[in-house]
Amino acid sequence: MNLPLRDRKIDVFFAVLFSAFTITSLISDLLPTVGVDFSQPSDNFFVNSNYWYAHDADQLFMHPPDWMRIVTGLSAFVYMPFYVVLVFALLSGKNWIQLPSVIYATMIVTLTGVVVFGVEFFGDPAMRTGNPAKFLAFNLPYVLVPLLLLIRMRAPKPFTRRF
Template structure:
């Protein structure tokens, strides 16, 4: 006796997956713009007229002093985003659009990593760590960074059931 394969819902009937595809497409851009520079050791402690350096300077100066002069462990965190998470996003977006159910386990692993590394370690240092790394503008820091933790956690909820693309959220 063989089980009949269950067909996935078309994308138009999965609006939450459209939302995730758009958001993780934006994460591709931010991984390239924001996380690549500190990982590669590019100096953005002052603006120099280039878009990448100036945008990272503006963000770090206004919202995230830890990002301005990242310690080695923070460069590892940004390296994960710039290379590992970026590669995942490049697979996740088409998986969401096409309804590839095999993305479920990698999505759960990714969301767990984001919650533990970014949500606990980075936020912990920003709010409770060394004074020189604590943000002076918590609202701005949260506005920039909370989506990078909440959206993966929502993805985790989305991927909690077997064959996530066969039914709506």
């Protein structure tokens, strides 16, 4: 028998974070995937939000190579729908979300944690931000939260126990 949601406060915490990730996937990852230019300030809120982030923290994001557009495309078209399903499963205590959560966390750690962070810190110097602290402040939560979710989902029937 699963614990009621009021006894699984960590799941409420994850539901709030992944709801926010849904919005950020829609705003920030969809635009570079479909080729919207945000290399200059704009009157459009979404374009300007991406410009502000990319200008201050992530030059790679401002001028994404093809492989980066694939990474943002995964976020916009695969992770974003998963976030909606994940939030539902967390709030309703659906244990079937365990395996998809593990797959998702592994993909995030590999694509964001290894590839994107690797390029930022060890790749082409022209693509680095020059401000690793801002890059980490914006991007580290997108790797740490999935790792925490992976820890949360490690036990069989994760919603039957407190975390």
